[in-house]
Amino acid sequence: EAGVVQSPRYKIIEKKQPVAFWCNPISGHNTLYWYLQNLGQGPELLIRYENEEAVDDSQLPKDRFSAERLKGVDSTLKIQPAELGDSAVYLCASSLGGVEQFFGPGTRLTVL
Amino acid sequence: AQSVTQLDSHVSVSEGTPVLLRCNYSSSYSPSLFWYVQHPNKGLQLLLKYTSAATLVKGINGFEAEFKKSETSFHLTKPSAHMSDAAEYFCVVSDFSGNTPLVFGKGTRLSVIA
Numbered sequence: 001e002a003g004v005v006q007s008p009r010y011k012i013i014e015k016k017q018p019v020a021f022w023c024n025p026i027s028g029h030n031t032l033y034w035y036l037q038n039l040g041q042g043p044e045l046l047i048r049y050e051n052e053e054a055v056d057d058s059q060l061p062k063d064r065f066s067a068e069r070l071k072g073v074d075s076t077l078k079i080q081p082a083e084l085g086d087s088a089v090y091l092c093a094s095s096l097g098g099v100e101q102f103f104g105p106g107t108r109l110t111v112l
Numbered sequence: 113a114q115s116v117t118q119l120d121s122h123v124s125v126s127e128g129t130p131v132l133l134r135c136n137y138s139s140s141y142s143p144s145l146f147w148y149v150q151h152p153n154k155g156l157q158l159l160l161k162y163t164s165a166a167t168l169v170k171g172i173n174g175f176e177a178e179f180k181k182s183e184t185s186f187h188l189t190k191p192s193a194h195m196s197d198a199a200e201y202f203c204v205v206s207d208f209s210g211n212t213p214l215v216f217g218k219g220t221r222l223s224v225i226a
Contacts, residue, residue: 004155033213042202042216043156056213091156099144099163099206101214103156 002026004104006092012110018080021107025073025094032069033101034077035091043091049075079109087111114139116203118217126225131175131190133220135203138184145186146204146214147177156202162186173197198224 005024013019025032030051035043046065048056051072060067064083069075079086089108093101119134137143147159160171167179177188186203203217 040218042204042218043214044216045213048213093156100146100158100161102158103148105153105155 004092004094004102006090006104006107008107009105010108010110012112013082014112015084016081018078019082019109020076020078021090021092021109023075023077023092023104025075025092026096026102029094029096029102030072031095031097031101032075033093033095034067034075035093037089037091037106039088046077082109082111084111114141114143114205114207114215116205116215116217118201118203118220120220121218122221122223124223124225125193127195128192131188131193131197131222133188133201133203133222135186135188135217136184137186137203137205139205139207141207144206145177145179146206147171147175147186147188148202148204148216150200150202150219152199159188159201193222193224195224195226198222 007022032049034046036046037043047060047067049069052069067077087110089106091106092104095101115138117136145162148156149159150156159175160169162169162179170176175190200219200221202219204214206214
């Protein structure tokens with residue numbers, strides 16, 4: 001069974017540029033999560049989807065971050081415009097029923 | 113509110129010796145507790161989970177953890193370290209229903225010396 005797929009794996013952009021990350025969860029998993037992991041820290045939740053509905057986006061900085069999961073399957077996380085402090089690893093995870101989450105390899109973003 | 117404290121940011125052991133990674137938690141609810149491992153440039157992998165069944169939980173690769181409510185602890189142990197165990201380990205808490213987000217500790221980096 002394929003795991004959670006994320007692309008790209010690495011992205012380098014200049015500040016003020018837009019960037020997008022894509023995630024395809026495990027087939028059949030209705031819950032999808034985006035996490036932010038800063039260097040030397042544990043992941044922190046940005047947004048959680050139940051099917052296509054964002055049920056928890058309280059930690060998403062909505063002035064520059066947006067996310068969508070239009071058909072309740074794959075999802076895109078966007079930053080526009082990116083800032084230097086956005087350099088981090090962006091993790092996607094999925095679950096079926098909520099408790100155990102399966103993580104993708106992440107996208108490492110470097111903002112110059 | 114929920115939180116976890118990983119008491120050591122870095123642990124170094126010799127190959128073949130026991131591993132102990134310490135974690136204390138705080139939770140207003142009946143907690144679910146997890147240990148995840150993250151190898152460089154790889155995704156987080158679940159080692160084991162506690163969800164109110166047996167307090168001694170066995171996981172993959174010979175790891176186990178014991179839930180101690182009186183001490184609010186969930187320490188991770190392994191009898192004999194392998195070189196391949198070198199990685200970052202995260203202690204994680206959520207509520208039993210899974211309706212609250214996973215809250216991660218800051219991680220413990222395990223080094224294994226040959």
